[in-house]
Amino acid sequence: MPENVIPMPNVPTVTNFGQDRIRQQNRQLIAEVERNEQLRRQQQNQMYRDVAEFNKGRINYSLPSHAGKQGASHFRKAFDQLNETDFNNYSVKDLTFLVENTFYEDELDKAEFYEIIANIGKFLTTKMDELGYDKKSNSAKNFMIFQFFSERLELKNGTEHLPFEYDFEDYMGIQDYSKMFVTKLLKTQTGQCHSMPLLYLIVAEEIGAEAYLAYSPNHSYIRFLADNGKWYNIELTNGMFSTSSYILQSGFVKSEALLNKIYMQNLSDKELMAQFYTDLTNAYIAKYGYDDFVGNVVSKALELYPNSISANMIKANLLTMEFEYVCNQVGINPRNKQELQNIRYYPKVVEMLNAVNAQYATIDNLGYTHMPAEAYQDWLQSMKKQESLQENQKINEQFKGLLNKQPIKN
Amino acid sequence: MRIYLTTILLFLFCFCAVAQKQGERFAQSYALLDAMLNNEVEYSFKDAVFSVENAYLDGKLDKTEFEKEISVYVNLCNSLLKNRLLEYGEKDRETVNKWAAVFTVMTDSIPLYIQDEQYVYTPFSYDFKDVFGHHDKENLFVSKLLKTRKGNCRSLPYLYKILAEELEVNANLALAPNHVYIKHNSERHGWFNTELTSGIFPIDAWIMASGFVHVDAITNGVYMKALDNKESIAVLLVDLAENFNAKFSDNDGSFALQCAERAIKEYPNFAKALILKAEANKVQWQNETDEKKKKQMLTDLENQLAHIHNLGYRQMPEEMYLNWLVSLKTEREKYENKNLNNFIKN
Numbered sequence: 001m002p003e004n005v006i007p008m009p010n011v012p013t014v015t016n017f018g019q020d021r022i023r024q025q026n027r028q029l030i031a032e033v034e035r036n037e038q039l040r041r042q043q044q045n046q047m048y049r050d051v052a053e054f055n056k057g058r059i060n061y062s063l064p065s066h067a068g069k070q071g072a073s074h075f076r077k078a079f080d081q082l083n084e085t086d087f088n089n090y091s092v093k094d095l096t097f098l099v100e101n102t103f104y105e106d107e108l109d110k111a112e113f114y115e116i117i118a119n120i121g122k123f124l125t126t127k128m129d130e131l132g133y134d135k136k137s138n139s140a141k142n143f144m145i146f147q148f149f150s151e152r153l154e155l156k157n158g159t160e161h162l163p164f165e166y167d168f169e170d171y172m173g174i175q176d177y178s179k180m181f182v183t184k185l186l187k188t189q190t191g192q193c194h195s196m197p198l199l200y201l202i203v204a205e206e207i208g209a210e211a212y213l214a215y216s217p218n219h220s221y222i223r224f225l226a227d228n229g230k231w232y233n234i235e236l237t238n239g240m241f242s243t244s245s246y247i248l249q250s251g252f253v254k255s256e257a258l259l260n261k262i263y264m265q266n267l268s269d270k271e272l273m274a275q276f277y278t279d280l281t282n283a284y285i286a287k288y289g290y291d292d293f294v295g296n297v298v299s300k301a302l303e304l305y306p307n308s309i310s311a312n313m314i315k316a317n318l319l320t321m322e323f324e325y326v327c328n329q330v331g332i333n334p335r336n337k338q339e340l341q342n343i344r345y346y347p348k349v350v351e352m353l354n355a356v357n358a359q360y361a362t363i364d365n366l367g368y369t370h371m372p373a374e375a376y377q378d379w380l381q382s383m384k385k386q387e388s389l390q391e392n393q394k395i396n397e398q399f400k401g402l403l404n405k406q407p408i409k410n
Numbered sequence: 411m412r413i414y415l416t417t418i419l420l421f422l423f424c425f426c427a428v429a430q431k432q433g434e435r436f437a438q439s440y441a442l443l444d445a446m447l448n449n450e451v452e453y454s455f456k457d458a459v460f461s462v463e464n465a466y467l468d469g470k471l472d473k474t475e476f477e478k479e480i481s482v483y484v485n486l487c488n489s490l491l492k493n494r495l496l497e498y499g500e501k502d503r504e505t506v507n508k509w510a511a512v513f514t515v516m517t518d519s520i521p522l523y524i525q526d527e528q529y530v531y532t533p534f535s536y537d538f539k540d541v542f543g544h545h546d547k548e549n550l551f552v553s554k555l556l557k558t559r560k561g562n563c564r565s566l567p568y569l570y571k572i573l574a575e576e577l578e579v580n581a582n583l584a585l586a587p588n589h590v591y592i593k594h595n596s597e598r599h600g601w602f603n604t605e606l607t608s609g610i611f612p613i614d615a616w617i618m619a620s621g622f623v624h625v626d627a628i629t630n631g632v633y634m635k636a637l638d639n640k641e642s643i644a645v646l647l648v649d650l651a652e653n654f655n656a657k658f659s660d661n662d663g664s665f666a667l668q669c670a671e672r673a674i675k676e677y678p679n680f681a682k683a684l685i686l687k688a689e690a691n692k693v694q695w696q697n698e699t700d701e702k703k704k705k706q707m708l709t710d711l712e713n714q715l716a717h718i719h720n721l722g723y724r725q726m727p728e729e730m731y732l733n734w735l736v737s738l739k740t741e742r743e744k745y746e747n748k749n750l751n752n753f754i755k756n
Binding site: 244245248249250251253254255256258259261264265364365367368369 | 584595600601613614615617618619621625628629631633634635636744
């Protein structure tokens with residue numbers, strides 16, 4: 001077996017002129033330097049320990065609370081209200097309104113919101129009658145809602161509704177969190193992948209259709225079971241039927257994510273309930289930032305849905321913020337590897353770092369992988385390509401053909 | 411006349427004895443794998459692979475020779491480890507370094523110096539001949555790979571796993587339709603795939619978008635699951651059974667059934683084992699004479715097939731396989747894991 005050639009060290013010659021003495025002196029010098037170095041290190045360690053001892057009683061382990069800020073009490077009230085809600089029996093409409101109204105400090109008009117939803121319900125049932133759709137059929141009801149989102153619809157009395165449009169601007173609600181809201185979608189007729197599926201669920205609830213929310217990377221969409229026993233995916237951001245392969249082609253779905261059922265699965269009522277908790281948290285974070293309240297709400301979300309990616313991400317962020325906050329108090333820059341070593345004098349801070357790492361490991365093991373914003377936009381756009389368009393067209397026609405077979409009643 | 415008959419009988423007896431002995435080697439291999447699964451014998455993927463291949467090759471493999479050949483590659487990995495540093499600073503860098511060494515040895519040319527002479531080590535290559543082992547099961551063997559330096563999606567990942575374990579790090583096998591590849595979990599990248607037939611790190615979409623993997627199959631762990639060591643032994647059990655069936659085509663199916671059931675016990679959603687079991691049961695159903703029993707067996711068989719279907723298993727036509735495998739090279743841009751692009755660059 002070939003080995004890398006290692007050059008032999010040079011062997012010193014036998015004769016030496018006083019070299020032994022020089023060598024001995026050198027050794028003494030080195031020993032002294034080492035002693036000094038050790039002493040210095042001991043002193044430094046002692047200093048760190050003293051500082052740590054001094055700091056111990058003064059460290060604040062919780063982030064500064066935002067409880068006293070204007071509007072924050074509304075969030076605490078909303079949290080209590082969510083906790084009182086039965087996760088097996090709740091209304092998507094109620095909880096959506098609760099979260100959005102909390103953000104606006106109870107300034108929204110509840111009666112108006114409920115009336116709009118009721119009107120949409122009436123509009124759709126009337127339209128179903130006009131089209132002769134079977135009002136008991138889950139396919140018909142879902143297809144009707146799908147049409148409401150994606151086509152121009154007009155009733156015989158002249159009332160019309162234009163399709164909703166996708167709002168590209170600040171679609172993650174970073175500058176303005178209210179971009180995520182159903183109330184914003186209703187007001188502007190434009191929305192994104194959070195508000196549109198949510199409105200779909202609200203309308204489905206209103207007309208008694210059965211539909212589910214499902215996640216994919218950075219995204220949520222609707223699934224429903226058609227009368228033929230097949231599951232369909234509805235992509236509301238562009239008003240199309242989508243396929244599993246379209247979702248998988250994004251390239252950001254790992255097999256572990258499917259194994260752990262974090263993507264492409266119907267959310268149960270209980271899991272969907274967790275989303276209202278995370279929505280409430282995100283609204284709070286957008287308004288005030290992180291504090292203990294965030295931790296409380298998110299742990300409730302995780303209780304309902306342990307594999308929730310958004311809840312796990314919020315938790316990871318919170319733990320990171322807390323850790324960095326404490327590091328700063330003891331004068332350690334957590335981004336500097338050298339300085340980070342010094343947290344060993346603070347067992348509690350070490351624990352915090354371990355918790356941060358464990359939380360990120362949890363997220364990795366769930367199969368989550370970060371999808372950059374550009375990749376997400378490209379992926380959404382790719383749906384307008386020929387193949388997906390044809391697929392959508394096909395499904396659309398199938399439904400129309402199937403549902404319109406019923407005799408038209410007058 | 412009598413002498414003639416005796417000779418014939420004697421001849422037949424000898425023949426049977428040989429056949430029985432061959433069957434015995436399979437039984438011995440089964441016993442070894444079973445003992446590893448029961449923790450009665452220390453787990454070793456190398457030993458398990460050797461016993462499976464040796465059974466098929468009538469005991470003609472030389473264990474010392476096999477070990478020696480493997481140690482050549484282990485040494486090569488070790489000298490790479492000594493002389494190369496990865497740009498990877500996470501806590502698990504020692505492990506990742508070892509994976510990288512095995513990967514390089516299997517897929518890359520390496521300059522070598524032997525007594526000041528420069529040589530170039532050439533990596534293993536892909537053998538497009540008989541990739542399913544229809545002609546000869548030996549084409550799927552690690553021993554054949556070591557001999558010819560040409561391998562396929564069975565022998566290459568198996569050897570990779572063996573080398574990784576020799577370096578005392580873990581490597582997970584993972585299954586795709588007609589295919590085996592390697593999965594690792596690193597601090598920086600989470601789970602990632604290593605594809606040895608082309609020496610590329612593909613993203614999961616490569617397999618998911620092949621069009622032959624149903625989402626349910628992934629959700630149920632039929633495909634793409636990082637198999638632990640015991641599940642990997644279950645994979646070898648099915649190899650063993652398939653080798654047995656190839657060698658003794660007229661057998662009653664009981665050996666395959668035994669292997670399949672043991673494999674299923676370890677890895678319940680292992681599609682190949684479930685299919686093997688159904689096939690063995692089908693043979694038994696065909697041979698059954700009792701009408702009542704036969705009917706019951708048929709219902710049972712139908713249930714098994716429905717279960718396999720429900721798990722999301724669909725058959726990938728073999729003609730499509732090579733096209734798909736090659737797609738990784740032709741559509742490299744689309745399916746390569748960009749995070750790992752600069753992972754191993756000398």
